[in-house]
Amino acid sequence: MALSASSSPSSSFLRGSTTLHDLKGFRSVRLLDKCLVPSVPGDSCLRTFLVKPVCAELKRSDSVVPLAATMVAPEVEDRIETEDYEKLAKEMGHASPLEIMDRALEKFGNDIAIAFSGAEDVALIEYAKLTGRPFRVFSLDTGRLNPETYQFFDTVEKHYGIHIEYMFPDAVEVQALVRSKGLFSFYEDGHQECCRVRKVRPLRRALKGLRAWITGQRKDQSPGTRAEIPVVQVDPSFEGMDGGVGSLVKWNPVANVEGRDIWNFLQAMNVPVNSLHLQGYISIGCEPCTRPVLPGQHEREGRWWWEDAKSKECGLHKGNIRQEEVAQLNGNGNESAMDNDIFNSQNLVTLNRAGIENLAGLKNWREPWLVVLYAPWCPFCQAMEESYVELAEKLAGSGVKVGKFRADGEQKAYAQQELQLGSFPTILLYPKHSASAVKYPSEKRDVDSLMAFVNALR
Template sequence: MTTIPTIDLVDALAAEYADKSPSEILKLALSQPGEIAISFSGAEDVVLIDMAANLGLPFRVFSLDTGRLHGETYQFIETVRKHYNIPIEICFPETEAIQQLVNEKGLFSFYADGHQECCGIRKVQPLRKKLATLDGWITGQRKDQSPGTRNEIPVVQADPGFSGPGKQLIKYNPLANWSSSDVWNYIRLMEIPYNPLHEKGFISIGCEPCTRAVLPNQHEREGRWWWEDATHKECGLHAGNLKK
């Protein structure tokens, strides 16, 4: 039977690795027992994929296809797959749930009643289904990404949003202490692929209807769900970040 770290061990690892490099934290994650995978969608995640490839350890990558991504994002996913010669496990939402939402509320209901319902169907449910098959996942979250929801994330944590009775899911955030500049310095230095939308003023990129370019000196998350309060800009994938 696979032995997954206990809460006490997770807390101990978080303290021990709090100031370690992203590569060291990633090596820890990939060396843990059980099924572990990197969640891939943006620039940070490709940095993690590149680091994992350089570590030489086996690793898995999955990505969520919401059905509403930019054309450039789909091209980006394929570019990464070919660049690293790796399979990318694509997760799709349930067709019936999407049909019911769109038929009842139209294609842009989130502008009127918030993004949570649509994100729940297109992102959270597929992610929950995927994570049910894993013991841990690796994310590209950074503390400076969101002023109200990510500034206290640890490098290792028991995932409060997707753990359940009899199962504890571990989340690894190797880039928690990095800044956007750190990420882009790495991308340029290592000459790794990135989404071409970044060249058009997009920084944080999600679904096409809910993402827009930002102006100079705007925070990167201002381009996501811009019609909503800045302290609630989580789609549900990292719901544990939201303070009650």
């Protein structure tokens, strides 16, 4: 197998003048049982490592990741010093992604790898390249990805001169799932089982061959589950090669970076991106479970759109969900105990169960009603709160009543059966002199779009 290597960028890059074209021209050298990681020709500041040969004995036989190491990094000592990662996370809380990436690669060498999903986390590979250190990249091939994503994998490999280490689900497990429940069972009973077979278990196998991994998580990706992620942490869910709790470290170099800044970085560095982004996709997963989002929508609304917003994690980062939230996802706990109500305005009418039943039971409304079915913990409901309150202000005195009905918890089954609730938020208009409610069909929830819907049917 040919061995790919990277090196430190030239000193001119450190002055901010180097382009990606200046980083070309790498050469690799293979010497029996060792390799020299070369540097950019003409660089006066050479970084040369003695590295492990690709045929070296694996530390763990149950991990596939080391078999296709792409950027072979220097070995680290078998005994890694104890680190207070909570303290380190605070110290590096304001560090740049490049600085965090460099620290991670320096500390863990060949025992760390970047998790690449085929979306905008290609930024992680670019940051790793810019450190000048060797690095490894792995990805989970679920067998259900978009054709554009597979093409993007190939483009990334050629652009950076690497080989991505692909992890695949167990064929027997996939076969059993599909034979017993069909190809699209997740539309009926939730995505967790399919994700567990196709993503979580392959990831677990991969991570058992590592001491640390690098993810593209950002705080602004999912307000409900990722708002508090640190830049580095002891992984709360998975184990590393040494086994046991605390044996794996998780680095999140772009945790504090906003999505628009990631895209500015990718454009500035002329980094290749998945062509699906040009079609409205932001967060990209498996083809059956991902769709484009509209302008103004949160990026995670395109993932598992038929489910409640609070469930929009596949299990790879389940440690982000607090235990009390896990209980709620499983149908336990008291949701109202941890959530403050939303859509609070004197122009909004709060409907209880009796109120919504009376409204739904009428066959000829004297005045039109606009009602949102919501859950206060839902980040997408929270995101539209400002526009919905503003809409209520605009409709005050117009003859259109604006209301809200909390449809989670004990009310959810009723709302699903009787009020057309699919996911939160659901918006219903009860037109004057009509016999049935009209469900707002669009996911554009800005004031102008909602007003156009009301005016068309009022």
